[in-house]
Amino acid sequence: MKITIIGAGISGLTAAYYLNCLNKENNTDIELEIFEKSSRAGGNISTKTGKGFVIEEGADSFITSKPWAVELCRKLGIENKLISTNDSNRKTYISFDGKLNELPEGFFLMAPSNIEAFKKSLFFTDEGKKRILEEQSLEPRSDEEDESLESFVLRRFGTELLEKVAQPLIGGIYTGDPSKLSIKSILPEFVAMEQQYGSVIKGISEKYGLSKISKTESGARYGMFVSFSNGLSELTSAIIESIPDLKIHYNSAIEEVAKSENGWQLRTECGDKIETDALILAGPSYISSKLLINTDNTLASLLNEIKYESSIVVNLVFEKKNCPSFPEGFGVVIPKTENMNVIACSFSSHKFSNRAPDNYEIVRCFLGGAFHKNIMEFSNSQILNLVLKDLDTLFNIKSEPYSFDIYRYPDSMPQYNLGYSELLAKIKAEIKKYPLLALSGNAYGGVGIPDSIKSGKDAAHYIFQNLTN
Ligand SMILES: Cc1cc2nc3c(=O)[nH]c(=O)nc-3n(C[C@H](O)[C@H](O)[C@H](O)COP(=O)(O)OP(=O)(O)OC[C@H]3O[C@@H](n4cnc5c(N)ncnc54)[C@H](O)[C@@H]3O)c2cc1C
Numbered sequence: 001m002k003i004t005i006i007g008a009g010i011s012g013l014t015a016a017y018y019l020n021c022l023n024k025e026n027n028t029d030i031e032l033e034i035f036e037k038s039s040r041a042g043g044n045i046s047t048k049t050g051k052g053f054v055i056e057e058g059a060d061s062f063i064t065s066k067p068w069a070v071e072l073c074r075k076l077g078i079e080n081k082l083i084s085t086n087d088s089n090r091k092t093y094i095s096f097d098g099k100l101n102e103l104p105e106g107f108f109l110m111a112p113s114n115i116e117a118f119k120k121s122l123f124f125t126d127e128g129k130k131r132i133l134e135e136q137s138l139e140p141r142s143d144e145e146d147e148s149l150e151s152f153v154l155r156r157f158g159t160e161l162l163e164k165v166a167q168p169l170i171g172g173i174y175t176g177d178p179s180k181l182s183i184k185s186i187l188p189e190f191v192a193m194e195q196q197y198g199s200v201i202k203g204i205s206e207k208y209g210l211s212k213i214s215k216t217e218s219g220a221r222y223g224m225f226v227s228f229s230n231g232l233s234e235l236t237s238a239i240i241e242s243i244p245d246l247k248i249h250y251n252s253a254i255e256e257v258a259k260s261e262n263g264w265q266l267r268t269e270c271g272d273k274i275e276t277d278a279l280i281l282a283g284p285s286y287i288s289s290k291l292l293i294n295t296d297n298t299l300a301s302l303l304n305e306i307k308y309e310s311s312i313v314v315n316l317v318f319e320k321k322n323c324p325s326f327p328e329g330f331g332v333v334i335p336k337t338e339n340m341n342v343i344a345c346s347f348s349s350h351k352f353s354n355r356a357p358d359n360y361e362i363v364r365c366f367l368g369g370a371f372h373k374n375i376m377e378f379s380n381s382q383i384l385n386l387v388l389k390d391l392d393t394l395f396n397i398k399s400e401p402y403s404f405d406i407y408r409y410p411d412s413m414p415q416y417n418l419g420y421s422e423l424l425a426k427i428k429a430e431i432k433k434y435p436l437l438a439l440s441g442n443a444y445g446g447v448g449i450p451d452s453i454k455s456g457k458d459a460a461h462y463i464f465q466n467l468t469n
Pocket residue numbers: 006007008009010011012035036037038041042043044045057058059060061062063252253254255282283284287311312313409412413440441442443447448449450452
Protein backbone atom coordinates (compact mmCIF):
# COMPACT_ATOMS: atom_id res chain seq x y z
CA MET A 1 0.00 0.00 0.00
CA LYS A 2 1.29 3.44 -0.83
CA ILE A 3 0.35 6.83 0.61
CA THR A 4 1.58 9.94 -1.17
CA ILE A 5 1.75 13.40 0.33
CA ILE A 6 2.01 16.55 -1.78
CA GLY A 7 3.97 19.26 0.03
CA ALA A 8 6.76 18.91 2.63
CA GLY A 9 5.75 21.84 4.82
CA ILE A 10 5.13 21.16 8.50
CA SER A 11 1.65 19.73 7.87
CA GLY A 12 2.82 17.30 5.17
CA LEU A 13 5.81 16.21 7.28
CA THR A 14 3.53 15.74 10.31
CA ALA A 15 1.17 13.60 8.24
CA ALA A 16 4.17 11.46 7.24
CA TYR A 17 5.31 11.22 10.87
CA TYR A 18 1.95 10.01 12.19
CA LEU A 19 1.44 7.63 9.25
CA ASN A 20 4.82 6.10 10.00
CA CYS A 21 3.83 5.67 13.67
CA LEU A 22 0.50 4.06 12.71
CA ASN A 23 2.28 1.81 10.23
CA LYS A 24 4.67 0.55 12.92
CA GLU A 25 2.02 0.25 15.64
CA ASN A 26 -0.32 -1.75 13.41
CA ASN A 27 2.32 -3.83 11.65
CA THR A 28 1.05 -2.72 8.26
CA ASP A 29 3.21 -2.42 5.18
CA ILE A 30 2.75 1.14 4.02
CA GLU A 31 5.13 2.92 1.68
CA LEU A 32 5.29 6.68 2.22
CA GLU A 33 6.47 9.31 -0.20
CA ILE A 34 6.33 13.08 -0.43
CA PHE A 35 6.52 15.27 -3.52
CA GLU A 36 7.89 18.72 -2.78
CA LYS A 37 8.03 21.56 -5.28
CA SER A 38 11.08 23.26 -3.80
CA SER A 39 14.59 22.02 -3.08
CA ARG A 40 14.03 21.71 0.68
CA ALA A 41 11.49 20.59 3.28
CA GLY A 42 9.80 22.89 5.81
CA GLY A 43 7.74 25.27 3.65
CA ASN A 44 7.24 28.43 5.75
CA ILE A 45 9.73 27.10 8.31
CA SER A 46 13.36 27.63 7.36
CA THR A 47 16.34 28.43 9.58
CA LYS A 48 19.77 29.60 8.44
CA THR A 49 22.66 29.04 10.84
CA GLY A 50 26.36 29.88 10.73
CA LYS A 51 29.04 32.09 12.32
CA GLY A 52 27.10 32.10 15.61
CA PHE A 53 23.86 33.34 14.05
CA VAL A 54 20.50 31.58 14.03
CA ILE A 55 18.34 33.34 11.51
CA GLU A 56 14.71 32.41 10.97
CA GLU A 57 13.82 33.00 7.35
CA GLY A 58 10.10 32.33 8.00
CA ALA A 59 8.26 31.39 11.19
CA ASP A 60 10.30 31.90 14.36
CA SER A 61 8.35 30.26 17.21
CA PHE A 62 5.13 28.49 18.10
CA ILE A 63 2.53 28.87 20.80
CA THR A 64 2.36 26.20 23.50
CA SER A 65 -1.24 26.78 24.56
CA LYS A 66 -2.36 24.80 21.52
CA PRO A 67 -0.98 21.34 22.37
CA TRP A 68 -0.23 19.69 19.01
CA ALA A 69 3.27 21.05 18.35
CA VAL A 70 4.53 20.31 21.86
CA GLU A 71 2.93 16.85 21.66
CA LEU A 72 4.79 16.18 18.40
CA CYS A 73 8.08 17.34 19.96
CA ARG A 74 7.46 15.00 22.91
CA LYS A 75 6.83 12.05 20.60
CA LEU A 76 9.96 12.88 18.61
CA GLY A 77 12.00 13.00 21.85
CA ILE A 78 12.96 16.67 21.36
CA GLU A 79 10.63 18.33 23.90
CA ASN A 80 13.64 18.86 26.21
CA LYS A 81 15.28 20.90 23.45
CA LEU A 82 12.51 23.51 23.38
CA ILE A 83 13.60 26.96 24.51
CA SER A 84 11.28 29.70 25.79
CA THR A 85 11.37 33.36 25.00
CA ASN A 86 13.47 35.52 27.36
CA ASP A 87 10.99 36.53 30.05
CA SER A 88 12.97 39.59 31.11
CA ASN A 89 12.37 41.12 27.67
CA ARG A 90 8.68 40.26 27.40
CA LYS A 91 7.29 43.53 26.07
CA THR A 92 5.44 44.48 22.90
CA TYR A 93 5.50 48.04 21.61
CA ILE A 94 3.07 49.74 19.30
CA SER A 95 4.33 52.59 17.20
CA PHE A 96 1.75 55.38 17.20
CA ASP A 97 2.08 59.02 16.22
CA GLY A 98 5.79 58.44 15.68
CA LYS A 99 6.34 57.17 19.26
CA LEU A 100 6.88 53.72 20.70
CA ASN A 101 4.19 52.85 23.23
CA GLU A 102 4.03 49.91 25.58
CA LEU A 103 0.79 48.02 25.87
CA PRO A 104 -0.53 48.23 29.42
CA GLU A 105 0.31 45.29 31.69
CA GLY A 106 -1.98 42.31 31.18
CA PHE A 107 -3.46 43.56 27.90
CA PHE A 108 -4.83 40.45 26.24
CA LEU A 109 -4.92 40.85 22.41
CA MET A 110 -7.78 43.35 22.44
CA ALA A 111 -8.91 43.80 26.02
CA PRO A 112 -7.41 44.78 29.36
CA SER A 113 -7.33 42.16 32.09
CA ASN A 114 -5.58 44.45 34.57
CA ILE A 115 -7.95 47.42 34.81
CA GLU A 116 -5.75 49.44 37.17
CA ALA A 117 -2.72 49.18 34.86
CA PHE A 118 -4.95 49.99 31.90
CA LYS A 119 -6.31 53.14 33.56
CA LYS A 120 -2.76 54.37 34.19
CA SER A 121 -1.63 53.77 30.61
CA LEU A 122 -0.64 56.86 28.67
CA PHE A 123 -1.06 55.07 25.36
CA PHE A 124 -4.86 55.46 25.26
CA THR A 125 -6.64 58.81 25.51
CA ASP A 126 -9.04 59.36 28.43
CA GLU A 127 -11.92 59.18 26.00
CA GLY A 128 -10.55 55.97 24.46
CA LYS A 129 -10.13 54.36 27.89
CA LYS A 130 -13.66 55.33 28.90
CA ARG A 131 -15.09 53.78 25.74
CA ILE A 132 -13.06 50.59 26.15
CA LEU A 133 -14.18 50.14 29.77
CA GLU A 134 -17.81 50.74 28.79
CA GLU A 135 -17.55 47.35 27.08
CA GLN A 136 -18.38 45.76 30.43
CA SER A 137 -21.86 47.23 30.42
CA LEU A 138 -22.78 46.69 26.76
CA GLU A 139 -25.40 44.11 25.85
CA PRO A 140 -24.01 41.03 24.07
CA ARG A 141 -24.88 40.65 20.41
CA SER A 142 -27.98 38.53 19.76
CA ASP A 143 -27.40 38.06 16.04
CA GLU A 144 -25.42 34.93 15.05
CA GLU A 145 -24.39 36.18 11.60
CA ASP A 146 -20.65 36.11 10.94
CA GLU A 147 -19.05 39.40 11.97
CA SER A 148 -15.74 40.98 10.95
CA LEU A 149 -12.93 41.65 13.41
CA GLU A 150 -13.40 45.37 12.70
CA SER A 151 -17.13 45.35 13.41
CA PHE A 152 -16.64 43.30 16.60
CA VAL A 153 -13.97 45.64 17.97
CA LEU A 154 -15.84 48.84 16.99
CA ARG A 155 -19.05 47.53 18.55
CA ARG A 156 -17.46 46.40 21.81
CA PHE A 157 -14.49 48.78 22.28
CA GLY A 158 -14.61 51.67 19.83
CA THR A 159 -12.33 53.19 17.17
CA GLU A 160 -9.24 53.85 19.26
CA LEU A 161 -8.76 50.21 20.16
CA LEU A 162 -9.27 49.14 16.55
CA GLU A 163 -6.72 51.60 15.19
CA LYS A 164 -4.10 51.32 17.89
CA VAL A 165 -4.25 47.63 18.81
CA ALA A 166 -6.61 45.28 16.99
CA GLN A 167 -5.59 46.23 13.45
CA PRO A 168 -1.80 46.04 13.94
CA LEU A 169 -1.73 43.22 16.46
CA ILE A 170 -4.49 40.83 15.39
CA GLY A 171 -4.77 41.94 11.78
CA GLY A 172 -0.96 41.70 11.71
CA ILE A 173 -0.89 38.05 12.82
CA TYR A 174 -3.11 37.21 9.84
CA THR A 175 -1.57 39.90 7.63
CA GLY A 176 -5.23 40.60 6.96
CA ASP A 177 -7.82 43.35 6.65
CA PRO A 178 -9.88 43.59 9.88
CA SER A 179 -12.98 44.56 7.89
CA LYS A 180 -12.77 41.18 6.12
CA LEU A 181 -11.38 38.78 8.75
CA SER A 182 -14.10 36.74 10.45
CA ILE A 183 -13.97 37.15 14.22
CA LYS A 184 -15.58 33.77 14.87
CA SER A 185 -13.00 32.06 12.63
CA ILE A 186 -9.89 33.76 13.99
CA LEU A 187 -10.80 34.44 17.63
CA PRO A 188 -13.77 32.24 18.54
CA GLU A 189 -12.90 32.51 22.24
CA PHE A 190 -13.64 36.26 22.19
CA VAL A 191 -17.07 35.68 20.61
CA ALA A 192 -17.74 33.00 23.23
CA MET A 193 -16.69 35.32 26.08
CA GLU A 194 -19.11 37.98 24.89
CA GLN A 195 -21.94 35.45 24.89
CA GLN A 196 -21.01 33.58 28.05
CA TYR A 197 -20.01 36.48 30.32
CA GLY A 198 -21.85 39.32 28.60
CA SER A 199 -18.53 41.15 28.10
CA VAL A 200 -15.08 40.31 26.77
CA ILE A 201 -13.36 42.18 29.61
CA LYS A 202 -15.41 40.30 32.21
CA GLY A 203 -14.81 37.05 30.36
CA ILE A 204 -11.05 37.55 30.32
CA SER A 205 -10.83 38.26 34.02
CA GLU A 206 -13.39 35.64 35.06
CA LYS A 207 -12.37 32.87 32.70
CA TYR A 208 -8.62 33.18 32.70
CA GLY A 209 -8.15 35.22 35.87
CA LEU A 210 -5.38 37.74 36.31
CA SER A 211 -3.07 35.13 37.77
CA LYS A 212 -3.12 33.10 34.59
CA ILE A 213 -2.01 36.02 32.42
CA SER A 214 1.46 37.06 33.46
CA LYS A 215 1.41 40.46 35.09
CA THR A 216 4.03 41.85 32.76
CA GLU A 217 2.88 40.06 29.66
CA SER A 218 0.90 41.84 27.01
CA GLY A 219 0.06 41.74 23.36
CA ALA A 220 0.69 38.53 21.48
CA ARG A 221 1.30 36.38 24.59
CA TYR A 222 4.96 36.01 23.69
CA GLY A 223 5.70 34.22 26.96
CA MET A 224 3.90 31.20 25.67
CA PHE A 225 6.07 30.97 22.56
CA VAL A 226 8.93 28.52 22.10
CA SER A 227 11.58 27.50 19.57
CA PHE A 228 14.84 25.49 19.58
CA SER A 229 18.40 26.67 20.13
CA ASN A 230 19.16 26.01 16.47
CA GLY A 231 15.84 27.39 15.29
CA LEU A 232 12.57 25.88 14.16
CA SER A 233 14.18 23.77 11.44
CA GLU A 234 15.23 21.44 14.27
CA LEU A 235 11.61 20.29 14.30
CA THR A 236 11.35 19.59 10.58
CA SER A 237 14.76 17.86 10.55
CA ALA A 238 13.76 15.69 13.53
CA ILE A 239 10.61 14.55 11.72
CA ILE A 240 12.57 13.58 8.61
CA GLU A 241 15.26 11.78 10.62
CA SER A 242 12.59 9.80 12.48
CA ILE A 243 11.33 8.16 9.25
CA PRO A 244 14.33 6.45 7.63
CA ASP A 245 12.21 4.91 4.83
CA LEU A 246 10.52 8.16 3.85
CA LYS A 247 11.13 9.12 0.22
CA ILE A 248 11.03 12.88 -0.34
CA HIS A 249 11.20 13.90 -3.98
CA TYR A 250 12.53 17.47 -4.00
CA ASN A 251 12.13 19.85 -6.94
CA SER A 252 9.10 17.78 -7.91
CA ALA A 253 5.97 19.84 -8.28
CA ILE A 254 2.80 17.90 -8.90
CA GLU A 255 0.63 19.40 -11.62
CA GLU A 256 -2.53 17.32 -11.46
CA VAL A 257 -4.16 14.52 -9.50
CA ALA A 258 -6.89 12.24 -10.85
CA LYS A 259 -8.91 9.27 -9.64
CA SER A 260 -7.59 5.99 -11.01
CA GLU A 261 -8.98 2.49 -10.90
CA ASN A 262 -7.46 1.60 -7.53
CA GLY A 263 -6.61 4.92 -6.03
CA TRP A 264 -5.12 8.13 -7.36
CA GLN A 265 -2.81 9.09 -10.17
CA LEU A 266 -0.40 12.05 -9.94
CA ARG A 267 1.14 13.91 -12.85
CA THR A 268 4.48 15.62 -12.28
CA GLU A 269 5.74 18.77 -13.99
CA CYS A 270 7.77 16.56 -16.35
CA GLY A 271 4.67 14.60 -17.32
CA ASP A 272 5.52 11.45 -15.32
CA LYS A 273 2.51 9.58 -13.99
CA ILE A 274 2.62 8.06 -10.53
CA GLU A 275 0.09 5.68 -9.01
CA THR A 276 -0.76 5.74 -5.33
CA ASP A 277 -3.43 4.20 -3.12
CA ALA A 278 -4.11 7.26 -1.01
CA LEU A 279 -3.27 10.92 -1.19
CA ILE A 280 -2.80 13.83 1.20
CA LEU A 281 -2.77 17.31 -0.35
CA ALA A 282 -0.63 19.37 2.04
CA GLY A 283 0.03 22.49 -0.01
CA PRO A 284 -1.89 25.79 -0.04
CA SER A 285 -5.60 25.38 -0.83
CA TYR A 286 -5.31 27.18 -4.19
CA ILE A 287 -2.69 24.59 -5.22
CA SER A 288 -4.98 21.73 -4.15
CA SER A 289 -7.71 23.46 -6.13
CA LYS A 290 -5.51 23.51 -9.24
CA LEU A 291 -4.55 19.86 -8.80
CA LEU A 292 -8.19 18.77 -8.55
CA ILE A 293 -9.71 21.00 -11.19
CA ASN A 294 -10.25 18.22 -13.76
CA THR A 295 -11.39 15.70 -11.16
CA ASP A 296 -13.91 17.66 -9.12
CA ASN A 297 -14.77 21.15 -10.23
CA THR A 298 -17.03 21.80 -7.22
CA LEU A 299 -14.35 20.91 -4.68
CA ALA A 300 -11.71 22.78 -6.68
CA SER A 301 -13.88 25.91 -6.79
CA LEU A 302 -14.53 25.81 -3.06
CA LEU A 303 -10.81 25.41 -2.33
CA ASN A 304 -10.06 28.34 -4.58
CA GLU A 305 -12.40 30.58 -2.57
CA ILE A 306 -9.91 30.75 0.32
CA LYS A 307 -7.92 33.90 -0.34
CA TYR A 308 -4.25 34.36 0.59
CA GLU A 309 -2.00 37.30 1.39
CA SER A 310 1.72 37.57 0.68
CA SER A 311 4.49 38.72 2.97
CA ILE A 312 8.20 39.46 3.03
CA VAL A 313 10.59 38.81 5.92
CA VAL A 314 13.74 40.92 6.08
CA ASN A 315 16.34 39.86 8.63
CA LEU A 316 18.96 42.52 9.34
CA VAL A 317 22.06 42.04 11.44
CA PHE A 318 23.49 45.21 13.04
CA GLU A 319 26.78 45.62 14.84
CA LYS A 320 25.89 46.96 18.28
CA LYS A 321 28.71 49.49 18.17
CA ASN A 322 27.18 51.05 15.05
CA CYS A 323 23.67 51.57 16.25
CA PRO A 324 21.92 52.66 19.42
CA SER A 325 20.41 49.65 21.10
CA PHE A 326 16.88 48.69 20.25
CA PRO A 327 14.35 49.03 23.06
CA GLU A 328 14.13 46.20 25.58
CA GLY A 329 11.35 43.96 24.37
CA PHE A 330 10.40 41.44 21.72
CA GLY A 331 9.17 43.73 19.04
CA VAL A 332 7.03 46.50 17.64
CA VAL A 333 3.82 46.40 15.67
CA ILE A 334 2.95 49.27 13.40
CA PRO A 335 -0.64 50.33 12.71
CA LYS A 336 -1.58 51.10 9.14
CA THR A 337 -2.31 54.71 10.17
CA GLU A 338 1.48 55.22 10.60
CA ASN A 339 1.92 54.83 6.83
CA MET A 340 5.06 52.71 7.03
CA ASN A 341 6.03 49.74 4.91
CA VAL A 342 7.20 47.58 7.80
CA ILE A 343 4.09 46.20 9.53
CA ALA A 344 5.92 44.60 12.46
CA CYS A 345 9.43 43.91 13.58
CA SER A 346 10.87 41.68 16.24
CA PHE A 347 14.21 41.78 17.98
CA SER A 348 15.20 38.15 17.46
CA SER A 349 18.29 38.43 19.62
CA HIS A 350 16.22 39.83 22.54
CA LYS A 351 13.42 37.33 22.11
CA PHE A 352 15.58 34.19 22.30
CA SER A 353 19.07 33.64 23.71
CA ASN A 354 22.01 32.78 21.50
CA ARG A 355 20.53 34.00 18.25
CA ALA A 356 23.58 36.17 17.51
CA PRO A 357 27.13 36.69 18.83
CA ASP A 358 27.28 39.27 21.67
CA ASN A 359 28.27 42.19 19.47
CA TYR A 360 25.36 41.85 17.08
CA GLU A 361 21.60 42.33 17.03
CA ILE A 362 19.15 40.64 14.65
CA VAL A 363 16.03 42.56 13.69
CA ARG A 364 13.29 40.76 11.72
CA CYS A 365 11.00 43.01 9.75
CA PHE A 366 7.69 41.98 8.16
CA LEU A 367 6.22 43.64 5.13
CA GLY A 368 3.22 42.93 2.94
CA GLY A 369 -0.23 41.72 3.88
CA ALA A 370 -3.64 43.02 2.88
CA PHE A 371 -2.74 46.72 3.02
CA HIS A 372 0.58 46.51 1.15
CA LYS A 373 -0.09 44.13 -1.71
CA ASN A 374 2.18 45.93 -4.19
CA ILE A 375 5.29 45.37 -2.07
CA MET A 376 5.82 41.98 -3.73
CA GLU A 377 6.61 43.77 -6.99
CA PHE A 378 9.52 45.71 -5.46
CA SER A 379 13.13 44.68 -6.03
CA ASN A 380 15.31 43.59 -3.12
CA SER A 381 17.22 46.86 -3.12
CA GLN A 382 13.97 48.86 -3.01
CA ILE A 383 12.74 46.70 -0.14
CA LEU A 384 15.98 47.16 1.78
CA ASN A 385 15.77 50.94 1.37
CA LEU A 386 12.15 51.02 2.59
CA VAL A 387 13.06 48.90 5.62
CA LEU A 388 16.08 51.05 6.52
CA LYS A 389 13.97 54.20 6.24
CA ASP A 390 11.34 52.75 8.58
CA LEU A 391 13.98 51.51 11.05
CA ASP A 392 15.42 55.02 11.11
CA THR A 393 11.97 56.48 11.84
CA LEU A 394 11.28 53.89 14.52
CA PHE A 395 14.66 53.62 16.26
CA ASN A 396 16.80 56.38 14.83
CA ILE A 397 19.15 53.93 13.19
CA LYS A 398 21.36 55.52 10.56
CA SER A 399 23.98 52.81 10.11
CA GLU A 400 24.09 50.21 7.36
CA PRO A 401 23.38 46.64 8.46
CA TYR A 402 26.30 44.23 8.81
CA SER A 403 24.27 41.81 6.70
CA PHE A 404 20.69 41.29 5.59
CA ASP A 405 18.50 38.69 3.90
CA ILE A 406 15.17 39.07 2.17
CA TYR A 407 12.69 36.19 1.92
CA ARG A 408 9.48 36.35 -0.04
CA TYR A 409 6.35 34.40 0.85
CA PRO A 410 3.90 34.91 -2.00
CA ASP A 411 0.31 33.83 -1.25
CA SER A 412 1.37 32.14 1.95
CA MET A 413 -1.12 33.30 4.58
CA PRO A 414 -4.71 32.06 4.19
CA GLN A 415 -7.32 34.66 5.06
CA TYR A 416 -10.08 33.44 7.34
CA ASN A 417 -12.47 36.03 5.98
CA LEU A 418 -16.22 36.43 6.51
CA GLY A 419 -17.92 33.16 5.59
CA TYR A 420 -14.76 31.09 6.17
CA SER A 421 -16.34 28.65 8.67
CA GLU A 422 -19.21 27.89 6.30
CA LEU A 423 -16.77 27.51 3.39
CA LEU A 424 -14.60 25.11 5.39
CA ALA A 425 -17.68 23.05 6.34
CA LYS A 426 -18.60 22.79 2.63
CA ILE A 427 -15.05 21.72 1.71
CA LYS A 428 -15.08 19.06 4.43
CA ALA A 429 -18.47 17.76 3.29
CA GLU A 430 -17.39 17.68 -0.35
CA ILE A 431 -14.11 15.83 0.18
CA LYS A 432 -15.89 13.06 2.10
CA LYS A 433 -16.78 11.64 -1.35
CA TYR A 434 -13.16 10.47 -1.55
CA PRO A 435 -12.22 8.28 1.42
CA LEU A 436 -8.60 8.03 0.27
CA LEU A 437 -8.05 11.75 -0.23
CA ALA A 438 -7.35 14.25 2.57
CA LEU A 439 -6.37 17.90 2.85
CA SER A 440 -3.97 19.30 5.40
CA GLY A 441 -2.31 22.61 6.08
CA ASN A 442 -2.83 26.10 7.42
CA ALA A 443 -5.90 26.72 5.26
CA TYR A 444 -8.08 24.35 7.25
CA GLY A 445 -8.85 25.52 10.75
CA GLY A 446 -5.83 27.43 12.08
CA VAL A 447 -2.96 29.38 10.52
CA GLY A 448 -0.19 28.76 13.04
CA ILE A 449 2.27 25.89 13.35
CA PRO A 450 0.35 23.94 16.06
CA ASP A 451 -2.85 24.01 13.98
CA SER A 452 -0.96 22.99 10.84
CA ILE A 453 0.48 20.07 12.83
CA LYS A 454 -2.99 19.09 14.05
CA SER A 455 -4.27 19.13 10.52
CA GLY A 456 -1.42 16.86 9.33
CA LYS A 457 -2.05 14.48 12.24
CA ASP A 458 -5.82 14.35 11.54
CA ALA A 459 -5.21 13.71 7.84
CA ALA A 460 -2.83 10.82 8.71
CA HIS A 461 -5.35 9.15 11.02
CA TYR A 462 -8.21 9.60 8.54
CA ILE A 463 -6.28 8.14 5.60
CA PHE A 464 -4.75 5.30 7.60
CA GLN A 465 -8.15 4.24 8.91
CA ASN A 466 -9.82 4.34 5.51
CA LEU A 467 -6.95 2.54 3.79
CA THR A 468 -6.60 -0.27 6.29
CA ASN A 469 -10.31 -0.91 6.98
C1 LIG B 1 6.55 34.75 7.00
C2 LIG B 1 5.74 33.84 7.89
C3 LIG B 1 5.99 33.82 9.25
C4 LIG B 1 5.24 32.99 10.08
N1 LIG B 1 5.51 32.96 11.42
C5 LIG B 1 4.88 32.07 12.21
C6 LIG B 1 5.27 31.89 13.56
O1 LIG B 1 6.22 32.52 14.04
N2 LIG B 1 4.58 30.98 14.30
C7 LIG B 1 3.55 30.23 13.79
O2 LIG B 1 2.97 29.41 14.52
N3 LIG B 1 3.19 30.36 12.50
C8 LIG B 1 3.83 31.23 11.70
N4 LIG B 1 3.50 31.32 10.37
C9 LIG B 1 2.50 30.40 9.84
C10 LIG B 1 3.09 28.98 9.71
O3 LIG B 1 4.44 29.05 9.41
C11 LIG B 1 2.40 28.23 8.62
O4 LIG B 1 1.02 28.26 8.83
C12 LIG B 1 2.81 26.76 8.52
O5 LIG B 1 4.20 26.65 8.46
C13 LIG B 1 2.12 26.20 7.30
O6 LIG B 1 2.55 24.90 7.06
P1 LIG B 1 1.92 24.08 5.86
O7 LIG B 1 2.57 22.76 5.84
O8 LIG B 1 0.44 24.13 5.95
O9 LIG B 1 2.26 24.90 4.53
P2 LIG B 1 3.61 25.37 3.87
O10 LIG B 1 4.63 25.68 4.87
O11 LIG B 1 3.20 26.44 2.90
O12 LIG B 1 4.09 24.10 3.04
C14 LIG B 1 3.49 23.71 1.83
C15 LIG B 1 4.54 23.02 0.98
O13 LIG B 1 3.92 22.56 -0.22
C16 LIG B 1 4.85 22.75 -1.28
N5 LIG B 1 4.10 22.77 -2.55
C17 LIG B 1 3.31 23.77 -3.01
N6 LIG B 1 2.80 23.42 -4.22
C18 LIG B 1 3.28 22.17 -4.52
C19 LIG B 1 3.10 21.28 -5.62
N7 LIG B 1 2.33 21.59 -6.69
N8 LIG B 1 3.75 20.09 -5.60
C20 LIG B 1 4.54 19.75 -4.54
N9 LIG B 1 4.76 20.58 -3.48
C21 LIG B 1 4.11 21.76 -3.46
C22 LIG B 1 5.52 24.07 -0.94
O14 LIG B 1 6.75 24.23 -1.62
C23 LIG B 1 5.68 23.94 0.57
O15 LIG B 1 6.91 23.36 0.93
C24 LIG B 1 4.23 32.16 9.52
C25 LIG B 1 3.99 32.17 8.15
C26 LIG B 1 4.75 32.99 7.32
C27 LIG B 1 4.50 32.98 5.84
